[in-house]
Amino acid sequence: MSEELQDEIEAINSIYGDGCLVPSNDPNVYVLKPPGESSSLRVEFPPTYPAVPPVVLGTNSTGESGRRGDAARELSFFIQALSTVYQPGDVCLFDAIEELTRLLESSAPEERQDQDEDTAPEDATNALLTGKATMHTDVSNIPQPPWTISDPFIELKSVFVARCAPVSSTEEAEAFVQHLLATDKKVRSATHNITAWRIMGPNNTTFQDCDDDGETAAGSRLLHLMQLMDLWNVMVIVTRWYGGHKLGPRRFALINQTARDAFVKAGLVSENTSKKKGPGKS
Template sequence: MSEELQNEIEAINSIYGDGTLISASEDEIYVLRLPGRDASLRIQFPAEYPSVPPAILGTQSSGEHTRKGEAAHVIDVFRNVLGKIYQPGEVCLFDAIEEANNTLSDEFRADDEHLEGQSAAETSAVEQIPPSSSHIDDVEPPWTLSEVVVELKSVFIARSAPVSSPNQAKQYLQHLLDSDKKVRSATHNITAWRIKGEGGATFQDCDDDGEAAAGGRVLHLMQLMDLWDVMVVVTRWYGGHQLGPKRFSIINQVARDAFVKSGFVKEEAPTKKKGKH
């Protein structure tokens, strides 16, 4: 097993719970239990992974409450996602899980809305209730995720999103905690934001969430990078080993990665030194 695969297995099980990704009896084959789904998949990781892609072999279990044909559809979705996001030399399973879950959730939500629409059409005397003012709280924030970093079994990941007001930043954070139980159960969710309001007013704030001084360090990073109208949430699951000051470096590392991936900051290409002729 490569070091990259070993770290990825630790990260997946730390984030989604023990038993999410486990070894099967055969060599190089693992069973993935998709978070929030009854179906589980069989995945083969070649010895050369991540230089070569993993292969989806099929269904390990359809689950007791899975609808007919749903397990096969889950495999198709996961295969398609994996084919799109895999890059040679880069681990891909976390991104594949998140993307596949988002795709499946959108599909099931659309099915539910279609059924609700049919039911409403069949009911001739239904009072139309205006949308509540809190509907914005149900809108999925446009998070961009960093790479997952694992250090001595502690797992770090950052999310960044554009925001236009402190209230919106607070709503996004609350939505994340309410909708994602693995984030809600994390050891720390460190937040920071910087916002330019109307009339030249500026807002910036941070929260350590128990990781002393971490929020201030992330906010300082945003100041150095001159970032505005953006927020970041750095999530850490403690792995049982003290990391000392290194944890602050990793927290800033994943925060910066989220900023870069979301397009808030551009990575400059290294300049090549001219050699002597």
């Protein structure tokens, strides 16, 4: 097994939960159970992976809760996802899982079509005129949030930066958002400020919420990442400055990677699953 594949297996199971990617009787074949799906897939990783792409061998199990046709549909979409995201020399499974999720969501008739980030210049102006009116909020009574800031992630001139901070109430989380937008002009003028938080209150009451800020489905994916990582009493804001080039589904992976880097720097997750390339990597 290559070091890249070993790191990827560790990262995938860290992000999506143990059992997402497990070995089979064949040392080159793994069983992948995409998060939230009923079926599982058999995926072969050639010895020279990631120089060559993985091979999808077929469905491993259809699952007990799946509907008729779900397994074939998921198999077809995963093959499509792999062909979309794979680049020679780069591990690709994290991006393929994220792309599979996007394809399954967009294929559901009740789901609205994904509104691309990439009406960005107009969306950014509209956001500044509407949702980001908090720039005028008086935040003098709000203490400086104890942000932990990620490294910047840059792709095709788009820049992503995440901030996370401990919070104990939804009011505190909302106040921290207001403080950031009111005091940081650069953040306030960004294309998107995507937020998510999870809070464990008294008597085991829980509160969790997210905000796309114009980047459709990004907030819920960010919240899902926090759920998979079992993070509580913390919030995260991922800021994106649009670089003029469409990133497609790749943007969701970058948003989650940036958030995860902030969580690592804050000591909320082990750093040994955050490498330079692949899941949780730049």
